[in-house]
Amino acid sequence: MQFPNSEAEITLHQRILAGDPVAPADLFAHFVEPLMSALRHDLRCDSENARDSSIDALFDYLRSPTAYNPNRGRLCTFLTQIAKHKVVDRIRSRSAEVRREQEFSSFVEVRESAPNEKMERSVEAGKLWGKIEQVVENEQDRLALALILDGERSTEALAEALGIEATTALERQRAVKRHRDRLMKILERLGEKLRDE
């Protein structure tokens, strides 16, 4: 579906300025689908974002139609610009939301996996953890070991447990690997010792 031609656009704009009660419905009928197509094509955004941003753009225009000046360009261009801003705003807002959720879930994962919450569920596990505590004195190492034993593979979670503050993701990944290898060696040695006993 394409945008109406410039004559039809001007007529519609004049009807909106004149307070025609049906003009807003006509605006939606002629502009929502071409706007959605333009947004999906130009910004590669998802359908939901394209739909909601198109609708918001039309309501913005209808709230203050005098903001559009026909001498400066086509109504479809004006509306597409507003809609594109709306898409970007939505993406930014969603990214911030996802970031907040990830931060929260990493925190929760670390808390839930704390040694005394998981390892002491059985007497045997408790005894084994006691042995680990004897050889691993550092609290951060203990927390990281508990996470590893609990099956945690996330670099982020381990980095946080180990207190690694690397500037880049690659550095963080390398540091976590280095610590993980060190802790696994400690476990190996402990395993050999327990076997000998």
Added chain:
Amino acid sequence: MTNKENWLESAARRAERETWTIGWNLSHLAELEGISSHEFAAELKCDTATVQWLSICKCPGAERFAEDVEQIASRFSLDVKRLAGLIRRANAVTALADSGHTTSAGMFLAARDREDEDKS
């Protein structure tokens, strides 16, 4: 659900946040009477999609109410009297809500009953 129905429903819902729309006033009425667009559609003898189109129309102003209602009714093939009655009721509820008066569902249901009696 087709693409059009999908965006139309979203647009109608979004219209409920715009004070100049019929949707704004209908949402107040729906809230007060505890009814949905299906009941509005039944009252107007149309489908729910028509109620959604109606929601994104500009609410008729007091100065040219009859003219605007006729135009809307003609566009969506609705009965002028039924549409005028619904819009008046919705406008009254919204005006009272805006002025801070508490409204009771019973009062407006009674008003509608009187309206129905007048029609019959």
